[in-house]
Amino acid sequence: MRMYDLIDKKKNGGALSAEEIRFMVQGFTCGNIPDYQMSAMLMAICFSGMDETETLELTLAMKDSGDTLDLSGIKGVKVDKHSTGGVGDKTSLVLTPMVAALGVPVAKMSGRGLGHTGGTIDKLECFPGFCTALPEEKFMENVNRIGIAIAGQTANLAPADKKLYALRDVTATVAQRSLIASSIMSKKLASGSDAIVLDVKTGNGAFMKQEADAAALAETMVKIGNMAGKKTAAIITDMEQPLGNAVGNSLEVIEALQALRGEGPDDLMEVTYALGAQMLLFAGVTEDRAHAVKLLKQTITSGSALHKFAEFVKAQGGDPEDVMIPGRLPVASEKIEAKAAADGFVTDILAEQIGVACMTLGGGRETKESAIDLSVGICLKKKIGAPVSRGDVIAEIYANDKTRGADAKKLVEDAYRYGEIAPEKRQMIRKIITE
Structure with missing residues (x-):
């Protein structure tokens, strides 16, 4: 079995067998299949897709590539x-x-x-x-x-x-x-x-x-x-x-x-x-x-x-x-207020940008090796639907560095959107899928 042939098969829309998928996963994990060939396979999967059986077999091969936990010694349904x-x-x-x-x-x-x-x-x-x-x-x-x-x-x-x-x-x-x-x-x-x-x-x-x-x-x-x-x-x-x-x-x-x-x-x-x-x-x-x-x-x-x-x-x-x-856990020393830029109602908050603001403070990782500051963060005072007046505090930023705090403040303020009409209340649970 050759990785070249598997790449060609998937590139042309073919379905990989369980044996072929295990050969690919095991070979890549132990270093026998180089990055450039696996990169080609990943791109072929992006273009050609995988059916349900292939996806299951890929999952099982990845699961079996290392340790698995045996929780049978724990009483009850885990x-x-x-x-x-x-x-x-x-x-x-x-x-x-x-x-x-x-x-x-x-x-x-x-x-x-x-x-x-x-x-x-x-x-x-x-x-x-x-x-x-x-x-x-x-x-x-x-x-x-x-x-x-x-x-x-x-x-x-x-x-x-x-x-x-x-x-x-x-x-x-x-x-x-x-x-x-x-x-x-x-x-x-x-x-x-x-x-x-x-x-x-x-x-x-x-x-x-x-x-x-x-x-x-x-x-x-x-x-x-x-x-x-x-x-x-x-x-x-x-x-x-x-x-x-x-x-x-x-x-x-x-x-x-x-x-x-x-x-x-x-x-x-x-x-x-x-x-x-x-x-x-x-x-x-x-x-x-x-x-x-x-x-x-x-x-x-x-x-x-x-x-x-x-x-x-x-x-x-x-x-x-x-x-x-309450109050024994560490919280950053500097508190900075982010303020509303308009009158009306909060219509949107760009959640990802709030997360980036927390990263800017040092509260997140850009790489897996990054050190993080556990004490920094953001406390939102206004959520979607809340009425606001220009200058109202919409969030409090907790920082240990004033420059980072100022950068995070701008990101938070820019993440808020306002309108004259209150938006409908958001539905938190969109769907439950059991089959």
């Missing part, structure tokens, strides 16, 4: 949740302790932020002493003992995906549905869960800007998961503006803790309840979505979710008092 990435998306921090408090085990591998989107692991490291590099035995022990553990992805989890993504990133082959779906699902399948709930973002702050594209990606990933024997669902959620009010690692953690105290922004809680309800349905806690939401809300009013989060932080080396006592 349900994983994944977000395609957005601005201000701290749902995992709110959702996981709520689900764990209801007896559903949370054994989650999470990633770091890159570009304008944040990562759960970075946010958790706002707690001094918190360890995200758990040995597998400790990871399993924590889930069995307290019901929750969240750790960074191991270096050898789906290594083919890491190599392929690095190549896609520099060859203009990122935005291809089968390649995106296989990248996400290979890691989810390797993580060992029994069921998977996907939060697929759509809007100007999401990877998929158009809802139709987000729906097509969601359907592809759900098919992959189901064909691989995992219960899988996708919920398409709005990312036309940042989720919640806080953007930036420590500020987002603080907002998540407020949410666990019953003070969460409506949009954040709506998305959290939708994702959590699907997780409870998959875990067999209830068969009714409305009842699932009711159970989730009870974990907030009873305080059980907040106490579960404190227990989780302690189990991974942090101080539970940082959870229970």
